[in-house]
Amino acid sequence: MKRFVLGIVVICWITIVFAAGNGSKVTGILSGKTNKAPVEFATIALYEATTKKLVTGAMTDSTGCFHLEDVPTGRYYLVGSYVGYGETQSEMFIVGNGN
Numbered sequence: 001m002k003r004f005v006l007g008i009v010v011i012c013w014i015t016i017v018f019a020a021g022n023g024s025k026v027t028g029i030l031s032g033k034t035n036k037a038p039v040e041f042a043t044i045a046l047y048e049a050t051t052k053k054l055v056t057g058a059m060t061d062s063t064g065c066f067h068l069e070d071v072p073t074g075r076y077y078l079v080g081s082y083v084g085y086g087e088t089q090s091e092m093f094i095v096g097n098g099n
Contacts, residue, residue, distance in 0.1 A: 023070035026076075030064050038064025042060045043059055043082070075095075
């Protein structure tokens with residue numbers, strides 16, 4: 001059971017949406033690895049890929065969705081976590097410059 005629980009938190013999909021203004025918007029859904037159910041009220045942290053510094057963070061809503069506003073151009077990765085379940089990390093992605 002514990003092995004199942006540790007594997008449940010996975011970033012299923014990340015969508016990067018660009019917004020007019022100072023930065024871009026990063027949105028996505030955190031869902032379970034096995035059952036693909038949305039993970040409610042989990043923590044999402046955005047890290048700069050080169051320096052590994054925390055940039056910003058958010059919490060998922062009741063549908064597993066998260067939104068990060070005004071993200072500057074750069075290379076990033078996300079870390080999703082939920083109390084008692086461990087962490088999972090996304091692949092590196094680029095924000096800005098038409099990507």
